[in-house]
Structure formats: C-alpha cells, structure tokens
Amino acid sequence: MDPFGRFLADLIPLFNDMPAWLAITITGLIAGTLLLVFMAVFALFAVYLERKVSAHMQDRLGPMEVGGWHGWAQTIADAVKLLAKEDLIPKNVDRILFKAAPMLVFGATTAAFGALPFSADLIPADMNIGLLYILAVSSLVVIGILMAGWSSNNKWSLYGAMRAAAQIVSYEIPIALSLLVAVVIVGSLNMSDLVRFQDGTIFDWIFLKYYGLGFIAFIIYFVASLAEVNRTPFDLPEAESELVAGFHTEYSGMRFAMFFLAEYANMFLVAAIATSVFLGGWLPPFPVLDFIPGAVWFVGKSLFLVFIQMWLRWTLPRLRVDQLMYTCWKVLTPFSFAVLMIVATLIII
Amino acid sequence: MEATEILFLIIAAITVISAAIVAFSNKIIYAAFSLLLTLFGFAALYVYLSADFIAVSQVMIYVGGILILILFGVLMTQRIYDVSVKSERNPVLPTLLTAIGSAVVLGLIIFKTPWRQVADSGYAPITERIGQAIMGDFLLPFEIASILLLAALIGSVFIARAEEKK
Amino acid sequence: MVEIAVIIALLPLLAFVIQIFFGKRLPRQGDWVSIGAIVSGFGLSLYLFIQMLTRYDPGFVITESFTWIDLGSFKINLGIYLDNVSITMLMVVTIVSSLVHIYSMAYMEGDPRYSRFYAYLSLFSFSMLGLIIWDNLFGIYMMWELVGLCSYLLIGFWFEKDSASNAAKKAFITNRIGDFGFLFGLLIVVTAIGSFTLTDIAEGVASGKLSGGWLTAAGILLFCGAIGKSAQFPLHVWLPDAMEGPTPVSALIHAATMVAAGVYLVARLFFMLSLDAMIFISYIGAFTAIFASIIAVTQNDIKRVLAYSTVSQLGYMIMALGAGSFTAGFFHLVTHAMFKAGLFLGSGSVIHAMHHAMHKLDVHDDPNDIRLMGGFKDKMPTTYRTFLIYTLALSGIPFFSGFLSKDAILGGTLAFAVSQSNPIHYLLPVFGFAAAILTAFYMFRLVILTFHGEPQRKDLYENIHESPKTITIPLSILAVLSIFIFYTLPGINPFSAAHGWFEHLMAAPASAVAQFSGHPVVDISEHTAHSSHTLAMIISIIVALSGILTAFAIYYWKKMDVEALTEKMGVLYRLSYNKFYVDEIYEATVVRGLLMWNNLLSWFDNAIIDGLVNLTAWITRHTSALSGKFDNAVIDGMVNEIADITQGFGRQLRRVQTGQIQTYIFAAVVGAVVIILVRLV
C-alpha cells in the first residue's frame, strides 16, 4: 500500500479489513477529493493573494469590501459569480473541443497534483518516477491550450495558443535539465526520495549544494517554470496588451473559471516541484522546528515561491516571442546543460 | 471480474475507439485530438504491462512532443477561416481490402501461434534497469539514436525554414 | 613528469580556446595569452629537459595510458610516451614556438586578424606538442591531421590573396595524399597487431606478428605520411608554395616543427623499419636532398630559397634515418630547427624592412625578391650577423651546430654504404656531399645578394631600417643556439659531438625487427663508423668551403658572369629555375589525365552512343519512308490496331503507377498479406 493508504489506514482502522481493491479505490477517491478541494481552496486563496500583493505593490489596497476584514471573501464571491454566469458559447466555435479544452487543462493539472509530496505521509501517489510523471502530465496543459485556441475560432486566441504551445514545449527542456541536476544528485525520480535526501538542516537542501550550482539550477528551474505557467515576464500567450487575453479570450463563466483555477493551481504545482526538489519539501530548515507539521512547511515554502512569482509579475515587463525563445535556447538551456555536466562530473569524481 | 480488469477493458475500449476516430474522422482536428486519447490509452496499457517508465515517456514524448507537432502541422496547413476542416478520403475499396487482409493475417497470427508464455512476473520498478541497459548493452544504439535525433532536428529545421527570396 | 608533459600540451589549447572566443575583446587582442601559454610551456619543457640532463639515462622511458574507446574486444588506449627524444623534441618545439610567438608581435602588428593568428599559432602548438607526446599512432595520426589543418589555416591566413588560398589548398591536398599512405599503414599495423600503442607495436613486431613484406609495406606506407608532411620528393611541391603564409609561420611550421614531424615520425617508428623500408626511405631522402638543393640554387625569392633548402635538409634527415643513423638524423632535426627557424625569421626581418620601405615609397614590388636587395648589412647589422651565423651553420662550417649534425649524417651514410654489400649504396653519401656543396653555394649566394654588394635599388635601400627588438631578440637567441657548444657538452670538441650529451642520450632505439630476426638490420661496426666519420668530416669541410668559395667567386668577386653562366648551363638552369617542372608534370599527368579520362568518357557518350542512337533513328526514318510508300490501306489498319492495343495497354499500366504512396502502401500490404497467408496456411 502506498504511504497515503497507510496514513489513512492508521487513521481509520476499518481500512485494514477491506479487500485491497476497495481500499485502493476508496483511498484514491479520498485523495482525489482532497486534492480537488485543496486546489480549489488554494486557487481562491492565490487569486486573493495576487490581488492583495499587486495592490500593495502599487500603493493600492485591493478588495476591501466583501466579507469584512480586508475583503477576504472577494474571490469566493467571484467564484460564485463565475459559476452562476450564463454558459456562453460563441456561435462559430467548435463546440466539442471548446467544451473539452478547459476540462483537459484542469484535469491535467489535477492529475499532476497527485504525485506531490505534501509531507512524509501525505503523498497521494508515491510513484518511483514521480517527477517524470508530473512533468509528463503537466505537458498535457499545452494540448488543452491549443484546443482552446483553435476551437475559439478567433485569430488572437490562435495566436495565444500557438505562442503557448511553442513556449511551453521549449521551456520544458531547461525545466527537465535543471530538475535532472537534482535527480543526478539524488539518484532517484521518486518525489519523496528527493525530499528525504535533503534531510538535515537548510544547508542540506539541494539549492545550497554543490558550490552554488544547485542554486543556479534552482534559478533556472524557477525562471523556466514561470514560462511554463505563462507568468510575467513570459505571459505572452495571454498578453493582454497584444492578444487581448490569448487563448481564453472567448471563454466566460465556469469555463473561464476552470482555466483560471488551473492557472493558479499550476503556479502552485511548479512552486511545489521546486520546493520538493530544491528546497527540502516538507522538511523544516532546522530540525529544531520539527514540531511544525511537514505539510505546513511544504505549503509554506510553495506559497513563498508563489509570492515570488507574483512579485515578479508586478515588477517586470513582458518579453517578445523571439526574446522568449532566445532566453530559453541560448541562456537557460546551455546554462542548465553546463550545470548538469559539472554536477555530474563532480559526482563521478 | 476484478476492478482492475474492468478498468483495463475501459482503457482498451477508449484506445481502440479513439484510434478508430483517428482513422475515420473527417475533421482532421478531431483526429488529432482523439489521437491524444489513443496515446493516453497506450500509456495506460503500458502501466498494465508494468512498463511505467515507458508509459510516462509515452506521455512526455508523444503527447508533449509529437502530438503538439502534429497539431502545429494541422494548424499551419489549414487556412484558418473556419474551424471545421474536412479531410478528404481516397476510394474505399483498397482501404477495405487492406484492412480486411491485414485483419485476417493478424488474426491468424495471433490465434494460431502457440505463444510461449511465462507467468506474470508482477510489478517491479524498472527505470533503473532501463537506465543500466541503455548505458550498457544498448549504448551504441542509444548513441546512434541521439545522432539520429540531432540529424532529424537539423534536417527538419533546414527543410521547414522559409527560403530567402532571391 | 607525464602531467607536466600533458600540461605543456594543453596550455596552448587553453590559449586557443580563449583566443578564438574572446581574443578580439582582450587587451592587445590577447597575444599575451598565447605567448604566456607557450612560454610557460617552454619553462616546463626546460624543467623536463634539465631533469633529463641530470638523469643522463639513455634508456629512459615513461609511459602512462588509459582506455579511451572500449568496444569490448577492441580497445583504443590513449597515453603519453615520454623518452629523451620526445623531451628534446618538446624543448625544440616550445623554444622555437615561443620565439616565433614573440617575433610575431612585431611582424603581425596591425593585421586585422591578429588575434586569430595567435589562436591558430596556439592551436598549432597544441597539436604539435600533442603529436610529440602521444604514445600511440592513433593519437599521433589525430594530431598529425590537426597540424595539417593548422598549416592549412596559417598558409591561407591571408586568404584574400588568391595565391595564398591556392597554396593552402595545395598544401592540404598534397598532405592528404601522403596521409592516405599513413592511414593504410596504420590499418596494416592495427590489423596485424591490434593496438596502436608504440610499445605494443614494438612488442608485436618483436614477436613476429607483423613481419616480412607486410612489415616493409607498413613501414613504407607510414613513411608516406612523412613524405607528405616533410615534403619529400614526389610530394614536396606544397612546401615552397606554403611560403605564401606569414613568415613566422614559415619559420615555425614549415622549417622547424611541422615538417620535422615527418622526420620525428620516422624516428618514432625506427624500431619497426625493415631493411628494405630503410633503403627506400633513405633513397627518397637522398634524392630529395639533392633535388631540392639544385632548385634552390636558382630561385630568386628569398623565402623560396629557404623553403627548398628546408626540403633538402629534411631529405638529409630522412636519408640519415633510412641509413640507420638514428641519432644523426634526429640531431640534424634539432640543429636544423634552430638555424632554419632563425633563417626564416631573419628573412622575415628583411622582408619586413623591405615591406615597410616599399610601403613608404609606395612601390609595388615583391619584397621577397633578392634581386632588389643588396648591401643590407650596414642597415640591418643584427639581422645580418645572425643570418650569417645561421648560414654558416647550415653550410656545415665547423664551430657551428650544423657542422656537427651534417657531419654525423654524412658519416652515417658513408658507414651505411660501406657496410652494405651492394656498392650502389655509395650513391647515398655522394648525393649527400653533392647536396652539401650546393647548400653552401646557394646559402652564400643568398647572403651575398641580400647583404653584401651594391644595393640594387637605392631608393629602397635608403629606407631600410633594422627591425624592432621583438624581432632581433629571437634572432639573437636562435643564433646563440646555433653554436656548436650547446650540443657537444660536456665535451667541447667543435669537430665531433660524439661525446656530447646528445649522442649519449639519443641513442638509436632497439630495433624490434632485429629482435625478431635475430640479427641487426644495419650492421655497422664501430670501426667503420669511426673511420667514415673522420673521412666524412674532411670531405664535408672541403665541400662546404668550396661551395662558399664558388658563391663568393660568382656573386661577390664576380669572377664569373652570372648571365654567361646561366647561358652555359642552359638546360640545367632552366630545369632548376622551373623546379624541374614538377608542378607542370603533375598538371600534365594527374590533372590532365583525369580530364582526359573525362573527355574520353564524354567522347564515348557522344560518338558511340549517340551515333548508335542516330543510326537507329536514321534507319527508322528510312523504314518509315519506305512503309509510307507501302499500301496504306493494309498497313495502316494493322499499325493503327497495334498502336491502339499498345496505347490501351499502356493506359491501363499507367494507372498502377499513380505516384501516390498510398497506392504503393496498398500494394505492399496486399503483397505482404498474400505472402504471409501463403506461409501460414
């Protein structure tokens, strides 16, 4: 049984008496539900956070009305509004694909969440190739975006979709290479192995290892992951001043909400990968802080990275397509290659 | 019938049906997107065959790479004025003959061959073994494959780039 | 030890990488990177060299290797092989290379590709040093090709000049011909022995894995590489043309180091040369020596004279090695490297001065032409003095290094001739002495025409100035190194180096062939060697002096009229002046031959095939005319019917050939299905 199953079995003794397949099904369902709830809650919180962060960085206040204290219920209200909105499908779209696209994007993101190690026990699916799995599944998002762009029957959307596809496919390379640095150091693709390897103090985390090379890999990963989730300065697929809103121009209501949620969930996803691969996952920076549960550390670190993503977004302008590709192919990829090679050499030596 | 078997049947059905859509759909874009389902189905089947590394590679390379390439191909070779792009077809007869002929042959092979079967070995992590094999016994093909990829990369860039006007 | 050798080789590589990527942006275009690399290489070599001297062990060898390519049963090892020969060679290469690097600072100043030049020089230094220290033929072959590449790049450095780029191409192609031989020899060796490593080959030959005709063939084929690289007779044509490159390059590559690589290779392979191979090598060398020196006599381009002189001297070395005088050949390599590099640098100094003078006067003429010089000795005293020292060394005048090595060679060949039963081998020393006299003659002709006598062009003469320090200092250093004393130590006998460190440390390696066959390849008794040396010494002094005297008589005292002399010599002069028409012969045979073969084929196509076709057409025409006269009604009907049938048939067939893959796939699948069905059912 996987760790999460064991965790549940410890929690509820009934599990031990069930037939295995039933137990697996039930744990799966529970895990899935938990994940969905987490995603939704997180996305709502992230939207709220983004509004607040942007507002304060711009000397504004952001939402202050709904829910009383600093407008905390604003995003919930927005979500309810989006859910209640009329389901609008423009006239000349390809209806099947138009409807399928947000689901695919959302589904892919959720599926990728399944392998995240929230803590030593809380890993919905602890695969031995977890990292690879996450990378593979999250690359599905591109297909969804292409679907959305194509089916919208809108030239700007198509532009956005093409840009997104080209961008995400390209940036997968530096991402994979920089993650490989950690994989090479640890020697495993298993997410919890990756985290466990960094046990100890903050100085055992991979981003502080190998004479700063780990840090370079971390930075490369972080920058490339910004492109992977279409955040500034790589937000060309939805660049509002060029493409209006890119691939989701034609979407509204619930379908838009799904894209929106998936986008924020994706932000968390890439931050969580960075956390578990480079920043010690659920481990506290110093063993003294062990009393705080691992999941808190994990979510906290990820949220910090999400905050940095937002920080960057509200600071930086946007790149152009060719510069985007330049950054990927001529800066990030060579550097990640170099780091990988050096680290591999150091390990062999 | 166990739950896993039911799931297997569902996956197999999805795979085959979406493959059929790829073959028979008139809209090329539908074919492309149902190819996505087929590829996914295959990845799931690989999991059943305890080849999880291949399953993930399948998703990563086929879905994340080849399928996107194909989608690009579709998008770039259609005039983008209408979403419904029809793909015309050739005469049915030769197709039918091909299909039936190969079906007969494959059926005969599948059912008439006395397959030497070994007991199911169960699931075992395989990634490391694959890595060892590729870096050991299969090093030469691996290197050749990498050269092939490089050649394909350069070649396709060369072919696809717009020629300068003279 | 080994690490130091590797570092020596890798320093220039590092310099090359830095130069090629950042050269332009570094201060002073980064020349200090290259110079620093090679000078530190020189320092390290000096360290090795001093160690060698203190050790004073003729049998010193150190090897270290690792597996590079492991294909299971077949491994390619790479490694380092250090012995006295390679340490000395390292020393020679680094010293000449350092001096040339320094020299180039002034010579190449202001060139638009200054940093590129240094990058190439560094790359060359790396490959040359690598060539020296590899312990296996494969590595040597790699570096061999790399030096060839550098030579190509540097000859064609001023590729804007057609002549330079043509010369570069010529050098490259000519070298490739020789390298084919090398490659084939390599293949023979590796097939027979299964390893590239020198020690393995030695063992293999000693144990008889490679012997008899194959051994000879391998030796000769490997030597073919040396023919190309060291510009031996049939492939010597590229070297004089290579003088289109910058003069420092000529000094470094085409006088001191790369061309000596061929000699070095033969020296390295000395242990595996059978007698037949040695005789072949020896004759090639001897012929080249005399042949090139005849040409050198009549050339007017200062660098060409030196180039042919180089070819001739390389012939000497090859001849010595072929005649079994390993030490002598290698000795000459070392001494020659010093004074020939010096000669080239000196000529470069002259050319530099000429060039500046011409530039100043806005004269467009060939700065290399000795007919425009004359009397420069007052204007360029340092250049003149050093040049004179080199010339004396090259001419084989006692007290200079050249005398020692040349004498050793001539003695060696004489001894070889004596020891062989066939008296025809006396040709070797005869060729040697003839070449020696010519060498002395043309060198002094060069010195007299350049530095003595009346200035040929007053205007130029007035504007000639001594070159800057960066040019004269290398010249002086090389001149000092051309004095005998450096080679005879601890002995100080200026007439024999027999008791010097060189002869002691560079003893001929044990011949593996001899080990296998049980008797020495070349059997020269101590006595023969000694007596021939004494004889050779006397003859060579006489010969050299007579050559010098002739030169003075003709060109300085003008006892003989040059014009009249050339008239009298007639055919010989023209042959020499036109380099024995070798290029023209190649043009006429190889190039023309290929063209003619093409023409033949095209003629065959035009005349025979077309003729046949035309004939058929003619016959058809007439037949149809005939048939026209036939009864239309009958024939027409029949013909039309046949035509219709044919056409219909064709039309049906054409539908098979749709030009669409899908039809073909369909057909293929159907075929496959049928075949499998037949097999299955």
Added chain:
Amino acid sequence: MISLQTYLIISALVFIFGLIAVVNKKNAVGILMGVELILNSVNLNFIAFAKYVDLSIKGQIIAIFVIILAAAEAAVALAIVLNIYRYRSTIDVTTVDLMKN
C-alpha cells in the same frame, strides 16, 4: 483474463486503424497520424512480449527507441509537409505526385 492475446488484439486493431488512416486519408498530416498509430501498436506488442514471453527489458528498450524514432520521424515529416504546403498550398497527397510519369 488479461493475457498476451488481449494486448495483441488491441494492438492489431490499432494497427489496422492506422493502416486505414494511412491508405485512406488524403491529408498528409492524417497519414502521419496513421503512422503514429502503427508505431504505437508495434510498441504495445514489444512491451507485451517483454512481459509475457521474454521476461526481460529488451522489449521496453526497443519501445523506447521506437518512440525516439517516432519523434524524429514526426519532426522531419512535418517539416516536409509544411514545405509542401508552402509550395503547393495543399497537403492533399493525391495531388502531390511530382514523381508520377
């Protein structure tokens, strides 16, 4: 119940669909998709054999190479298709018959 034959049947079906796509479609990209189907069905066979017949990972490794090959093939084929489109403004393979006659 899940046996080697099950996989072979699935693979055969997909193979046939791939073949149909290749033979029947006029659109070059469609044909390419058919080729991908065929390659995948072959892969399934390899992996199934590796599990049920051979008990080694050679089948899987061959499958990896097939995937690599497919990637290269897709890239080059699409480049060619794009070029054809650029010059002839169609990718209908029945009209691309420069080799005919």
Added chain:
Amino acid sequence: MPDLRTEVMEVNMGPQHPSTHGVLRVVLKTDGEIVLDAIPYIGYLHRCFEKHAENVTWQQVIPFTDRMDYLASMNNNFGYVVGVEKLMGIEVNERVERLRVITAELNRIASHLIALGTYGLDIGAFTPFLYAFREREMILDLFEEICGARLLYNFMWVGGVSHDAPDGWIQKVLDFCDYFSPKIKEYNDLLSFNKIFIERTANVGVLPADVAISYGCSGPTLRASGVDFDLRKNDPYSIYDKFDFNTVIGEGLKGTVGDCWDRYWVRIIEMEESVKIIRQAASDMPDGNVKEKIPKIVKVPAGEIYQRTETPRGELGYYIVSSGDKIPERIKVRSPAFCNLSVLPAISRGIMVADIVAIIGSLDIVLGEIDR
C-alpha cells in the same frame, strides 16, 4: 513551381483593443508573428471639432479645444488663446503668462506620465502605470484647486486665465516639484533601465530623422529621432524665451537613435525639463490681475493666423480665420498625434506583432486629437 507563398493573415487590432490607446483600428497583415503591413484606420472618435468651432463664439471654442487632446487640455487651450490674442493684439500681463506656463508644463508632465505609464502597460509592466497615475493625480489635484476641474479645464481664456491661483498654490506647485524629481529615479529603476524593457523597446521601431521629418512628426517623436526641434525654443510663444531649459533629443542610449526606447526616454527627460521650467516660472511670481484683459465679448478683427505651440505630443497648430465676427470663420487644427501616427505603416513592416504594440505605445497618440 509556383511562387513562394506564405499564409497571410489579416487581423484587426482594435477598435476595441487594449493597446491601441483608444478607438484606433489597425489592420495587420501578418505572416505568423511577423507583420507585413499595418494600416491604421481612424475616425471612431470624430466629433466635428472644426465644425463646432464655426458655430460657437470665440470664448466657447475653448471648452472644445479641451476635448481634443484630453490628456493635455491646458496645452490645447494655450495654443488657441495665444493665437486669438495675437489676432486681437492683446498683451497679457506677466502673472497670466507665468500661470499659463506653469499649468501647461504641469499638464505636460501629467501627459508624459500617462504616456510612460501606459507604455509600461503595453510592454506588460503593470505597476509603473499606477505609480504614474499616482503622481498625475497630484497634478490633477493642483489643477482642481486652481480651476476646479480635473481633466477638462477651460482655464486659459482669451486675455487671461479663468481663475487666479489661490493662496499657497504656488508653494504647492513647488512642493510637488520637490516631490516629483526623485520619483523619476523610481520609474527608471522599475522600468526605464529594466533589461527586459530595453530589449523590448531599444532598436525597435527605429524612426530615422529624415522619415520623421518627411512624415511631419513633431514633439518627442521627432526629437527622439535626433532632430532638435522644439517650438518652445525654435518658435517661442508666450514667455518661454525667458526660461532656461534644454531641448531633449534622442541619443540612442540603449540602441539606435529614434527607437522606441529613445521616444520613451525623451519623455522622461522632458518631465525633468518641465520641472525646471515650473520652478523658474513659480519663483518670484509677480502680482497682477489675471482677468483684467478678458473682454466681455470677444470680437476678433478680421484676419488669419497660424499659431503653433508645443504640446506634449508635438506641434499643435491652430489656423484661425476671423471675419471680424463674434464667431470664428474657420479653425483648422494641425494635430501632432495624427502626423505621428501616420508613420506607423512606414516603420512597422517586417516586425513582430508585439513590436507594433511597442511602437504605437511609444508614439503616444491620443485619438481625441487625431479624430477631433
């Protein structure tokens, strides 16, 4: 074999598009991301200013001029009143002139703030926009204090200004100058010298000086191309000749002279120059009645004049024809943004869609003035 063909796609950018700065419609012919041609279509904001002007009295024209370049209303008023005063032969007193110069320069700063803020927005940086608006708000507060309105001021009247500066207003202006100067560094840190911003704008949309001149560009657009042409210097009106300031011209600091970054940079430096002018004008402000010369009924003697002034966008010219009536015979406006926009097709061939956005943003057009 047929000619090389590429799929040309025609895309409408606007009239509803975030980065066309209003209701501009640009038809792009694109080949993928490459723009083959960009043709601006205008007229969505046409309000018949010139026809209006022929139907209202001389004084009533002023509110209409406000609405042409609604981001720099003061400067629009300025040109008109200067022209009419010249026709009438009115000399206004020093205090009026100084108030006019102060407000016009303040408005120039406000307009440039919008230009650079929205430019950041076009390039994708959201935050500088709000910072710029924060500062602009302060200028608007000052305007509200002096004339009561925040956007459309109707402040300069023929023969004077509508309101005198309230007590302490001049000090507030000086305080604002002190506050504003350090803010420019913040913009520079955040946007101007950001490498991504530079990459996006430097060497993009290079407008050579000769092209700029032949298209009749003016203002920062022209000066960024390296042409030293500023009406405040070259054809001084009001009392600009009394002040010491520099004409800012593009130097190609980060790329080529006349690229988008230069146009942006010229505006940044021009704000500093404006601050300089304001400080000079606001120090030792003379007393005087700001309304003493305002006629009850403006009657302009028959005649015509072409009065041009330097607005934040360039040379705004009023060609005023009077038949001696209470109502203008004809007013023709030479709109700087119109000329600036007309270079768009000339410099936007063969670039990327994103560059089009960068160029339009750097031209700093206001459709209210283009369409009038």
Added chain:
Amino acid sequence: MAQYFRNIYETIATVLIGMGVTFRHLFTKSVTLQYPREQRELPSGTRQKLFVNIDDCIGCLQCEKACPVSCITIETIKAEKDEDLGETSNGKKKRMYLTRFDIDMAKCCYCADCVFPCPTECIYMVPEFDFATYDRNDLVFRFSNLSDEKHKELIEREKAKEAAKQQPPEAN
C-alpha cells in the same frame, strides 16, 4: 561572448532592482481612499454640479448664451410694473418671472462658462458630484421655484397679453 554574459548580468541586476522598488512599495502606505466611507476634501473652486440660487436670478439669460453646449434653458415672463419681485442679494432689482430654469446636467460640459457672466452670481458650481441616476431625465434639474398655480397664472397672463397685442388697438 562578453556581451552575452553582460546581458545576463544586466537582466538579473535590473530585475533585482525593480523587485526592490516594488518590495519597498509593498510597505508604503497606500494612497487609495475607501470612497463611499472616506471622501476627499474637494477644493473650494471645484467644478461639479451646477446650482442656481434662483432667488438671485434676474433672468438676464447671460448664462444661457454663454453655454457652449446649450444645456441651460430659461424662460422668463416680464413682471408687471407694479409687481415687486424683490431684490437680489447684491441689490439688483428682479424684473422677471422665471417660468423655467432647466439645466440638463447630462449635457453639461462643466466648463463653467456660465458662471462668470452672471451679474448676480446666482449660478455657480457646487462640490456635489455623486448625482448619478438611472434615468437620464432625472439629470435635468429644474430650478424655477414658481408654484404651479402661479406658473399657470403667469402663462395665462402672457397669453392674454399676446392676444391683446394681436388685437388692433382701436378695439379697446
């Protein structure tokens, strides 16, 4: 090559500088006002809504003429000689009944051109700006304070006057 590395360095450096700026602003006081609850103090001369102190209006129509967009509509009826309409606050005698004084704020362009010519300074702008309505007609503000009866009476009188004027004088 050096340029390449310089570019990377500059990018990182300027991004960090920019991040520093935004980070500083994260902690500066925001300038936003929570509008309905907090309100900005408007300066004294602010031009918002037009207001007419109808008691002071003498019906001179100056403002109507000055309006460039004709948003002021005034109708007056001359008072009889004996009627005393009172005085304005600055001592001018009112001579007109204002049967209609409408300002269409939907049309108003807030230029304040009407304010200046007023001899009694009875039309001016007040600092009231949140007068949005759902119906455009609600934006027409009617300032005439005559009661309906008075209004009707005046109209009647005027009509009678008209009629009287049209009748030939000899009919009297």
